[in-house]
Amino acid sequence: MSNTQVLFKSEPKGLPTPDNFDIVTVPMPGIEDGQFLLKNYFLSLDPYQRMLMGGGWTYAPRFLAPGDLMIGRVLGEVIETKNADFPVGTHVVGRLGWQTHVVSDGTDLDFIITPKQDVPLSAYLGACGSTGTTAWIGLKITGRAKAGETVLVSAAAGSVGGTVGQLAKAMDCKAIGIAGGPDKCKTVVEDFGFDACVDYKAPDLEAQIRAASPDGVDVYFDNVGGAVLDAAMANMNKFGRIPVCGVLSAYNEEGASYGVKNMHLFFDKSLTMEGFVLNVHKARWPEARAEIEDLIVADRLISRETVAQGIENAPSAFIGMLEGKNVGKQLVKLV
């Protein structure tokens, strides 16, 4: 029994290349009492993993040392066990790294899955996993969206943004997306069912949002920060809420130096803005997952995926995702 792993090799300058990774195959140790062996089916690729590699991609320092296993969330199944709580056949999700197999004692897992009929297994790393849970928590708990309100979402063609809009529609909100270019805007409206989508690459985003949402915005789900945040804030209603899920705009030089002008609106409009953390709301995850599973089964929520084949293709799939080549959630099918 052997395990294939992707290791961090060296700090990239800008976009990574395959040279920044090492692929190694190592023997698996036997399991001890309390442990079990997982065979991993899917690996989730996400932008935060690039941040961990350093090299000026963000303001944060590098997190990984050369030779470290690349960090990432996987979905696996127990194939051998010495732990009665995790019998053979149990499916789990955890941030266990870019590797085909792993020994665990259960303490390093996010959750155990009972895959629901008609929900694809891969969805438990996307809409039924951290992606969908992030959308749900940000919209319903941090954003306190109520039926009849207007919800605006940036990066609306992405996996989190797309799910936010679909959840908003399912709770009878108006959903307005912000995305880059006509193709992505078309996806947001036609595939995800948003009421409208505006193009941040076209002129005067603030006026575009106003035209799409003449009654103003109650919840702005912010994935990007920067100039888009200014345009969104100008359209907020009094007592509007801004859950902050990410700051994609800060990951390039122009965006990182941008100063937000409309901060006085916090006072004028009694706005609330909050950077939320998924782990703080762990008690609500099962509720979020169950609701999203039901919407998928009822064909009321779609989760788009781009799936690369084989762990040896994980670095190239990761680079492609950072270049924007993926549609929806980027996964690697490991076996």
Add this chain to the structure above:
Amino acid sequence: MSNTQVLFKSEPKGLPTPDNFDIVTVPMPGIEDGQFLLKNYFLSLDPYQRMLMGGGWTYAPRFLAPGDLMIGRVLGEVIETKNADFPVGTHVVGRLGWQTHVVSDGTDLDFIITPKQDVPLSAYLGACGSTGTTAWIGLKITGRAKAGETVLVSAAAGSVGGTVGQLAKAMDCKAIGIAGGPDKCKTVVEDFGFDACVDYKAPDLEAQIRAASPDGVDVYFDNVGGAVLDAAMANMNKFGRIPVCGVLSAYNEEGASYGVKNMHLFFDKSLTMEGFVLNVHKARWPEARAEIEDLIVADRLISRETVAQGIENAPSAFIGMLEGKNVGKQLVKLV
């Protein structure tokens, strides 16, 4: 019986002059059933009143028309009544305008006062009125300050900021002030009892805050926005809270065009920022007032005041306050 009033006459350019006001004396009408006549003892002067006058002081449009009574909060006593709920001798506070007398039916009042022994009557327009209540709500409800945490406050020599720090000390928080110049910083530490005060007019505010608060800041009570907000945000701890009480920096040209750079910290540090409104928390006002009264009686909270004499001096006192000539709350003693 006659009533002396200060009316809005014309839109100032920048700082108002006495010519922008009219002082008139008019006869008082008799009271009808359900009404009562108030004799006003004190008028509260506040920066928002300048905003209502227009003339490029802020981004908001002018609120007053020529001939309108100037808007402001007064403290008065019932001297004649045809309303059983408001017997002669009742003290009340309400936004009833810059005038010596007024007829009311009680629906336009903020609250009835039962002046507490050893609390000066004027305090009910300051520390025991909206000033203190604003400090209390922002610190305890919006800011969720807890004993042992560090509270940072801008405009700390002002009436709201000074009260925030004193309330923070009374609940066993560390209190750090931000003020302009060594004299104001001295007041904040020596008179108000803050642990430290940093000078935003001196170089490198961000490093000054860090030196005063090496363990970071849990609550930043923001009265100013702008560059001071950036410096405060850089020092916030994870899950820090930023209640927004005002944006003084937006009232001059340089400040109004400033862009806040550190917005990515909302995501990195899971910060919460909220523009709060006093009226939303009306149910908590009695609790806030009672707590502040007790602190005043126990000599644990001081409320500094600058008091002008006579309604005819209200315009010049107002102009002086806008020039920063007052220390603490600016009041006019009307009779």
